Amino acid sequence: MESRPLRYFVAVAEELNFTRAAERLGISAPPLSRAISKLEAELGVALFERSTHNVALTPPGAVLLQEARIALDALQAAGRRARRAAGPEPKLVLALKADAGASLLDDILARYSTDPAARPVAVHLCEWGEQPQLLRxxxxxVALVHEPFDHTGLDAETVATEPRIAAIPAGHPLAERDQLRVADLGIPTGELRRYLDPAAARRRPTGLAQLLTLVELGELIQLLPESVTARYPRPGVAYRSVVDAPAAVLAIAWPQQSRSQATAALVRAATALRTGA
Structure with missing residues (x-):
């Protein structure tokens, strides 16, 4: 299967409209329609249900959309990695949020340096939620990233777990209590996930400083890893234990298609911290 029909298919699947997809691709609608029909004939399945006014993905189409995105990302990623490997001193690039995993970095790199497959490591600092897409x-x-995150096209192993702490405005009535439960925070069970990922907070802060400022202003309450709260005391923020909050899980993630011995060595070094090996 070639990449062009996959790109055409993804455009139609995302737009659910052949005209808009054709405009996005810079081609006309008739050849796009023919390309999709040819792809369906090659696969032997219908990818779309078409009517006069509607285009919808079939179940096989939904599966192909997920796999095609991974495949197209992998093709682009292969080119970028090849260009990086052509540098005078190829390095393994590790992405992490400065306040999420940095405290373990020295230990991980010390273990990694003893592995025969180790290469020099360049650290790429990023914001919340950027690591998965940077990998794809x-x-x-490779990346150190807190769960939950989008695992599409990625493999991951747990590096460390720790309690989550509630960051609440210092003047809030809950700040008078030493321990809280999730129910005390007024977080609906179905919405708990977004409180575990600061990037998904309703005001979408771009960094921890902005998020904590919003907490101080009474704009939100957030669940954060204990190690993060220990490093960032704020006079306007009260940190309180939440006895039934799910643990914060720090993972190391890498592309599923990676066959890099250096990447595998770094994963071994990181997971060795968890096992105490």
């Missing part, structure tokens, strides 16, 4: 795009080779 080939910008980085």
């Amino acid at each position: 795009q080939g910008e980085v080779d």
Whole structure:
């Protein structure tokens, strides 16, 4: 299967409209329609249900959309990694949020340096939620990232777990209590996930400083890893234990298609911390 029909298919699947997809691709609608029909004939399945006014994905189409995105990302990533490997001193690029995993970095790199497959490591600092896409795009080779995150096209192993702490405005009535439960925070069970990922907070802060400022202003309450709260005391923020909050899980993630011995060595070094090996 070639990449062009896959790109055409993804455009139609995302737009659910052949005219808009054709405009996005810079081609006309008739050849796009023919390309999709040819792809369906080659696969032997219908990818779309078409009517006069509607285009919808079939179940096989939904499966192909997920796999095609991974495949196209992998193709682009391969080119980026090849260009990086052509540098005078190829390095393994590790992405992490400065306040999420940095405290373990020295220990991980010390263990990694003893592995025969180790290469020099360049650290890429990023914001919340950027690591998975950087991995899929080939910008980085491996990442330290807190769960939950989008695992599409990625493998991951747990590095460390720790309690989550509630960050609440210092003047809030809950700040008078030493321990809280999730129910005390007024977080609906179905919405708990977004409180575990600061990037998904309703005001979408771009960094921890902005998020904590919003907490101080009474704009939100957030669940954060204990190690993060220990490093960032704020006079306007009260940190309180939440006895039934799910643990914060720090993972090391890498592309599923990676066959890099250096990447595997770094994963071994990181997971060795968890096992105490």
